[in-house]
Amino acid sequence: MNRSIGIFDSGVGGLTVARxxxxxxxxxxxxxxxxxxxxxxxxxxxxxxxKFTVQDIAFLMEHNVKFIVCSCNSASSVALDExxxxxxxxxxxxxxxxxxxxxxxTTRGRIGVIGTNATVSSNAYARTIHALNxxxxxxxxACPLFVPLAEEGYIDREATHLIARDYxxxxxxxxxxxxxxxxxxxxxxxxxxxxxxxxxVTLIDSGEETARTVLKTLTDASLLNPxxxxxPAPEGDHKFFVSDVPERFAQVATRFLGQxxxxxxxxxxxxx
Ligand code: DGL
Numbered sequence: 001m002n003r004s005i006g007i008f009d010s011g012v013g014g015l016t017v018a019r020x021x022x023x024x025x026x027x028x029x030x031x032x033x034x035x036x037x038x039x040x041x042x043x044x045x046x047x048x049x050x051k052f053t054v055q056d057i058a059f060l061m062e063h064n065v066k067f068i069v070c071s072c073n074s075a076s077s078v079a080l081d082e083x084x085x086x087x088x089x090x091x092x093x094x095x096x097x098x099x100x101x102x103x104x105x106t107t108r109g110r111i112g113v114i115g116t117n118a119t120v121s122s123n124a125y126a127r128t129i130h131a132l133n134x135x136x137x138x139x140x141x142a143c144p145l146f147v148p149l150a151e152e153g154y155i156d157r158e159a160t161h162l163i164a165r166d167y168x169x170x171x172x173x174x175x176x177x178x179x180x181x182x183x184x185x186x187x188x189x190x191x192x193x194x195x196x197x198x199x200x201v202t203l204i205d206s207g208e209e210t211a212r213t214v215l216k217t218l219t220d221a222s223l224l225n226p227x228x229x230x231x232p233a234p235e236g237d238h239k240f241f242v243s244d245v246p247e248r249f250a251q252v253a254t255r256f257l258g259q260x261x262x263x264x265x266x267x268x269x270x271x272x
Contacts (some may be wrong), residue, residue, distance in 0.1 A: 001223055004029040004239075005214065006060030006068040010052075011039035011242075012151065012249055013184030014071030015256035017094065020211035021069070022257075025218070027233030028225050031063045035269060037244035040147060041074040042116025042183070049118060053079035057091065058272040059241070065089065066223050069214060073182050073206065074116045077124035090217055097213040098180050098206030099128035105202045106136060106178045112171040112201075113140040114193075115182030116147065125182055139174045143167045143183075150185035151252055160192055168196045180204045188256065243269040 005025075007018050011034045018032055033056055035041075041049050053075045060068055068091040070076045076093025084091045102111045113125040119142075126138040145163050154160045171179060179201055181187055187205050194203055218224045227234055242249045246264035253261040 001066055002029070002225055003064055003066035004031045005218075006031050006033070006057075006063060006065035007071050008033040008056040008060060008068070008075075009035070009070075009072040009184055010041035010074065011036045012252045012256050013147070015253055015261075016184050016187045017069065017071035017207035017210055019257050020205075020207045021214055022236070022238075024211045024215050025224075025228060025236075027228035027230065027236060028218075029236045030238045031060060031065055031241070032238065033059055033241045033267075033269075034243070034249055036242045036249050037269065040116070041072055042118050042144060042147065044074075044118060046078045046118075046122070049075055050079040050082065052269075054083060055269050055272040057083070057087065059267065059269060061087070061089075062272075063239075067214070067218060068092070069210060070094070071184055071207065071210070073184060074118040077115070077119040077122040090221070092210070092213060092217065094206040094210045095124045095128055095182075097209035098182065098204055099125050100132065101209045102178050102180050102204045103129055103132045103136065105204065108175075108177045109133075109136045110174065110176045110178070111136055111138050112174070112176035112179040113138060113182050114143045114146075114167070114171070114179065114186065115140070116144055117142045119182050125180060139171065139176055141167065141170055143186075146189055147183065147185045150188040153255060155188060156192070160189065161195070164189065164192045164196045168193065171197065176201060178202045178204060180206065182206060240264045241267050243267060
């Protein structure tokens, strides 16, 4: 069907997930909402993150979307389970797809999870992994500095390497064999993280895994846009909305999405 897919995040980070969805489902139209006015979510309480998440979803519902992806790991961890049943369209987060893949890929049953403080203290990844296999050992670590580093474009800088080595030593000490990048911003730092963790550790990008889940869910529910069947599929018509000035979003978006984002509209999210 022609209705759009809705994607939301606390800001620009969710574009790493949007990028994967654009690439795997090029014929789909997307409405993206970035809550830049209330970013970041990762250090906030469960109550506030849930309130914001409900408003973000209400905004997307107004656009008559057929499917909603919460690309923010913090919101997916803290808020989603409680509220998904309130909607008559599928609403998915990024935790389950990332956790399922990690469980498939682990070789020695030692999975590391890195994310924001909210994601780590929610224990959502560990819970999901243990529901699939209670014998797996899960080690979680908040790496909040990775978010501003990625956003400021500190991708291959000495400071970033130093911070990554400092943070990730814990993961090396506990000898994880698989590491979940449990935050929208971390795929940008994948090379630095891979360098610190070494070639033996498999990195899981939750965004990539979520895009595959979106494809499967839309296919199974016969919700794919008919244009997706055309070869090559025509480019989708995407719309971007933010809750504060669009300029900074536009600047950073190119790096996160890998393409220029124009036509960004500012909305008052407190109305929802
Ligand atoms: N989008 C958030 C996440 O994936 C990171 C940025 C924030 O803290 O809002 O957890």
